Amino acid sequence: MYSSELIKGTLKTIxxxxxxxxxxxxxxxxxxxxxELTGGKIQLTEGALYPTLHAMEKQGILSTxxxxxxxxxxxxxxxxxxxxxxxxxxxxxxxxxxETMMVLLDIQPxxx
Amino acid sequence: MYSSELIKGTLKTIxxxxxxxxxxxxxxxxxxxxxELTGGKIQLTEGALYPTLHAMEKQGILSTxxxxxxxxxxxxxxxxxxxxxxxxxxxxxxxxxxETMMVLLDIQPxxx
DNA sequence: AAATAATGCATAAGAAAATTAGGTATATAA
DNA sequence: TTATATACCTAATTTTCTTATGCATTATTT
Numbered sequence: 395m396y397s398s399e400l401i402k403g404t405l406k407t408i409x410x411x412x413x414x415x416x417x418x419x420x421x422x423x424x425x426x427x428x429x430e431l432t433g434g435k436i437q438l439t440e441g442a443l444y445p446t447l448h449a450m451e452k453q454g455i456l457s458t459x460x461x462x463x464x465x466x467x468x469x470x471x472x473x474x475x476x477x478x479x480x481x482x483x484x485x486x487x488x489x490x491x492x493e494t495m496m497v498l499l500d501i502q503p504x505x506x
Numbered sequence: 507m508y509s510s511e512l513i514k515g516t517l518k519t520i521x522x523x524x525x526x527x528x529x530x531x532x533x534x535x536x537x538x539x540x541x542e543l544t545g546g547k548i549q550l551t552e553g554a555l556y557p558t559l560h561a562m563e564k565q566g567i568l569s570t571x572x573x574x575x576x577x578x579x580x581x582x583x584x585x586x587x588x589x590x591x592x593x594x595x596x597x598x599x600x601x602x603x604x605e606t607m608m609v610l611l612d613i614q615p616x617x618x
Numbered sequence: 619a620a621a622t623a624a625t626g627c628a629t630a631a632g633a634a635a636a637t638t639a640g641g642t643a644t645a646t647a648a
Numbered sequence: 649t650t651a652t653a654t655a656c657c658t659a660a661t662t663t664t665c666t667t668a669t670g671c672a673t674t675a676t677t678t
Contacts, residue, residue: 396599396602396603396606398637398663399515399663399664400516400599400600401515401603401636402511402515402636402663403509403513403515403636404512408610411610411611411612420655421655422653422655426654428610431610432606436606436610439636439637439638440655440657441636441638441639441657441658441659442637445635445657445658446635464645466643466644466656467656468654468655469656485611487508487509488607488611488613489613491508491513492607492608494548495516495600495604497544498520498523498543498544499519499597500523500527501597501600501604503615510665510666511635514664514665517665533626535626538625551665551666553628553667553668554664554665556629557664558664575625576673576674577672577673578625578626578673578674579626579672580625580627581626
């Protein structure tokens with residue numbers, strides 16, 4: 395697990411990237427997906443995730459549809475066309491930011 | 507300039523790295539140094555920097571010495587031996603975090 | 619000479635984003 | 649039947665940063 399300091403500010407970017415790759419997802423699914431993809435090193439907390447999802451919906455970046463699974467509710471999120479643009483910008487910005495940080499911190503890129 | 511969201515949580519890491527490379531520095535000098543090194547893309551604000559420096563000093567990560575330059579005061583900061591270890595850990599953690607984020611966001615490493 | 623910008627420190631109010639902790643409810647495994 | 653997993657949500661608090669302000673000295677521009 396990374397210190398929570400580092401992860402700050404990346405939540406929206408992560409959510410938007412997930413939803414750019416996968417038509418629709420619900421909140422809990424996102425937490426599990428990220429946990430798996432990062433080997434448990436990043437774990438989205440629900441207390442942070444849900445308010446952020448609501449905010450992004452309000453901003454027109456995400457849209458929702460509710461589905462009933464058994465007696466439970468699932469709220470699926472999708473990126474809107476606007477959101478898709480925001481997603482791309484966010485990822486590009488993060489990418490540029492990382493390059494800058496690598497210079498600043500003398501970090502060598504890993505050769506695949 | 508990157509959105510302030512992204513830069514959040516990296517301030518201590520940046521300061522510790524600067525001071526690991528350069529025996530001693532004063533606050534204002536750090537702001538200028540980072541500005542130059544990043545082509546203005548990251549700018550440490552004094553409102554964030556000074557309180558953080560004070561906190562790190564209190565934690566024993568940094569030590570200070572005041573110098574009079576003309577009639578002005580300069581407060582130099584150094585990393586303590588403890589701080590040097592913290593610095594290394596922080597940079598390593600950030601490096602690992604970036605790798606994780608690259609996987610998560612499908613970002614390709616730049617070949618030098 | 620006077621005004622502005624740059625240097626250099628500092629704090630304080632407020633905003634933003636997260637953590638922590640709680641709540642509701644169903645399904646399943648031990 | 650008790651815990652764990654699924655699935656949503658909110659509220660109080662904490663952390664961290666921004667914005668604004670203040671003080672003082674020195675260098676530069678007009």
